[in-house]
Amino acid sequence: MSSGTAAATAAARPGGRYRWRVCAMLLAATTINYIDRQVLGVLAPFLQDEIGWSEIQYGYIVMAFQGAYAIGLLCAGALIDRFGTRIGYALAISVWSLAAMGHALAASVAGFVVARFMLGLGEAGNFPAAIKTVAEWFPRRERAFAVGIFNAGSNIGAIVAPLMVPIVAAAWGWQAAFLCTGVLSAAWLVTWLVFYRTPDQHPKLSAAELAHIRSDPPEPAVKVPWLQLLRHRQAWAFVAAKFITDPVWWLFLFWLGKFLASEYELSLAKIGLPMIVVYLMADVGSIAGGWLAGRFMRLGWSANRARKSAMLVCALCVAPVILVTQVDNLWLAVGLIGLAMAGHQGWSANVLTLPSDMFPRQTVASVVGIGGFAGAFGGMGMSYFTGSQLQSTGSYATIFLIAGSAYLVALLCVHLLAPRLEPAPFDMPRPPSG
Structure with missing residues (x-):
């Protein structure tokens, strides 16, 4: 074997598994993120009776989270690109944990609007930070799998919430359900600050694994102003995919419990198992x-x-989720929704990888933030439409028709805007003269 071939083989060999420990930390953070986010979704049918909000007012509560999430994504992506994932992630989880516990103080629609707004601001930092971390720690061929693993935390969190929330709420009241995630968040924060460093600075990373992480062709070392990213159609491909399909995930996240409770007359004690099955299927789809x-x-x-x-x-x-309003059997409906959510999560594992496929590492969090803003903005429109539709007709048929059609439309948009997924053109720095 020639020395060149041997070097190439050594570079291609993984040489260690520390990067997967980092991925496990991202999985844990995303799980906590979705536990905090999903508590309201589980309690919504029952808080609606206690607080007395209408379908439209619940839509406003959801929109408050999504509006703040959109604003937060625009800021979080740029800040994480500037200050790095270690500090950026720590700040994000600190803010969203305090906001999640703050829901326990809400006693009106306005109180929940404020709490959801602050939660959205903090939780916006999770995906830009996690995806940038994947871009730093994984070569391109492993990124979609790594994203799929940590993105599965969204489903794990959504499974834990319906398991935990009814028990906690029945024993200590609904306020306790919003308070119980603080310990998890604090433990993760300490672990992250103590153990996380970038690959170039990490003392426990072997030289062979670092070579594997850096085995892709060199990327341009550039700093791109935020607005200049939108000059590239590759950015718009990602924006379109998020704007069209993220609203469907918001729909499932915040209306699934209400849909099952209203259509199949499920109590708080019985709603947990169908939701767990749905999110288990989504977990499989993500990976x-x-x-x-x-x-x-x-x-x-x-x-x-x-x-x-x-x-x-x-x-x-x-x-096939288009057909869910036409079936009378609970478990057939759960199967259709679970298949759709598995499809969404598998879709997301690939869509969330597009920025690191087409943009340099230094800009990934910013691109993710822009796309996430578009997705949250689209989600606000979907939330308003859903609340209005249910208030006026009581039917989910049109809502699920839109949900089932969205992904094929989004794929067409991605293909038209980025037909080859080629990297966005950035100039490599010129070597010094002389």
Whole structure:
């Protein structure tokens, strides 16, 4: 074997597994993020009776979170790119944990609006920080799988919440359900600050694993002003995908409990199991969607073909949810919704990888923040539409028709804007003269 071939082989060999410990920390943070976020979704049918809000007022509460989440994403992405993932992530989880516990003080629609707004500001930092961390710690061929793993935390959190919330609320009241995540958040924060460093600065990372992490072709070392990112159609491809499909996830997250309770007359004690099944299916979809794209690449497919093929499979899994309002059996409805949520999470594992496919590491969090802003803004529109539709007709039929169609439309937009998923053109720094 020639020295060049040996060097290439050594660079390609993983050489260690520390990066997967980092991925586990991202999984834990995302799980906590979604436990905090989902508590209201589980309690919503029952708080609606106690607080006395209407369908439209509940839509306003959800919109407050989404509006703040959108604003926070714009700020969080740029701040994390500037100050780094270690400090940025720590600040984000501190803010959202305090806001989550602050829900216990709310006693009116206005109180919940304020609490949800502050929660949205803090939680906006999770995905820009996590995706930038993946871009720092994983080569391109492993990123979709790593994103799929940590993104599964959104489903784990959504499973833990319906398991935990009814028990806590029945024993100590609904306020206690909003308070109980503080210890988890504090433990994660301490662990992150003590153990996390970037790969170049981490004392426990082997030279072989660092070489594996850096095995992709060199990226341009550039600092790009936030607004200049929008000059590239690659950014708009990501923005379109998030704007069109994120509202569907918001719909599932905040209205699933209400849908099941109203359509199948489920009590607080009985609503947990169907929601757990749905989110378990979503967990499988999150990991499988990321694995599928990586599998296609290992077969020799280009990143463009692999990503879009995996996204198409996921989009087709969502489409049958259009029929969910036509079935009378609870578990058939759960199966259709679970398949759709699995499709969404597999879709997200690939969509969230697009910024690191097409942009330098230094700009990834900013691009993710812009796309997340678009997704949250679209989610606000979906929340208003859902509340108005239910208030006027009481029917979910049109709502699920939109949800089932969104992903194929989004995939078409991505393909038209980024037909080859080629990297956005940035100039490499010029070597010094002389």
